[in-house]
Amino acid sequence: MAKVLKDPGVGYKSNRNAQRVIVNGQSNVKHINRSKTIDDLYTYLITISWPLFFGYVLCGYLLINLIFALFYFSIGIDEFRNSSGNIWEDFSTLFFFSAQTITTVGYGAIAPEGILAGVLSSFEALIGLLSFSFITGLLYGRFSKPKAKILFSKNLIIREFEGERTLMFRVMSKRTNLMIEPTLNAVINITEKDNGGEFSRQFYQLILETNKIMYLPTMWTLVHKINK
Numbered sequence: 001m002a003k004v005l006k007d008p009g010v011g012y013k014s015n016r017n018a019q020r021v022i023v024n025g026q027s028n029v030k031h032i033n034r035s036k037t038i039d040d041l042y043t044y045l046i047t048i049s050w051p052l053f054f055g056y057v058l059c060g061y062l063l064i065n066l067i068f069a070l071f072y073f074s075i076g077i078d079e080f081r082n083s084s085g086n087i088w089e090d091f092s093t094l095f096f097f098s099a100q101t102i103t104t105v106g107y108g109a110i111a112p113e114g115i116l117a118g119v120l121s122s123f124e125a126l127i128g129l130l131s132f133s134f135i136t137g138l139l140y141g142r143f144s145k146p147k148a149k150i151l152f153s154k155n156l157i158i159r160e161f162e163g164e165r166t167l168m169f170r171v172m173s174k175r176t177n178l179m180i181e182p183t184l185n186a187v188i189n190i191t192e193k194d195n196g197g198e199f200s201r202q203f204y205q206l207i208l209e210t211n212k213i214m215y216l217p218t219m220w221t222l223v224h225k226i227n228k
Helices: 040-047 050-075 087-102 115-144
Strands: 150-152 157-161 164-173 186-193 199-206 219-225
Touching (some): 040 115
Antiparallel strands (some): 157 164, 186 199
16 A cells, blocks of 8 residues: 655655656646635636536525525515514525525515615625626636646556567547647656665656657557667
């Protein structure tokens, strides 16, 4: 079982059971205790999974409507319609009025009659326009973000090729579109034990027979000749 390393990445210290740095073409490094700012929000929201993204949208939609329903309820149901005498029925009515206002649907069943209710509902309509514009931008960002679907062979093969021992592995594009001029650089990361008994991480650039091709229609076999 591989162990989790607390390596800040500033040295070559390693562990005998260190995991791979790259797994299936994705970074296996986890960043913890790193400060985050509001500028990171956009990047976070376009990189999370679709279920989590829509979960955030739903929770935000319900939360905003709940807050404004509480505001409306605090200024009084009489600012909108006659009270039914049931608190929960009046509150649910204001909640659905908030949903109609923030989405600018406005079915016309109830409407604000007082000045304070009109100002508050106008402000909510503005919040709704800004919120849906923000969500639309996020949807566009998620769809337009380029994602390379690269598959790697699960095994590396060592075999004779042109009279020399070679290391081979394959890559291919999971998408049906054609990749133009793909370039691949291969680096092998080996954890070695030194004379003092400490483990260190060593990086070696692999010289490939071909590291760039004109286009990738199906799959590509990478070949590295093993020498000293």
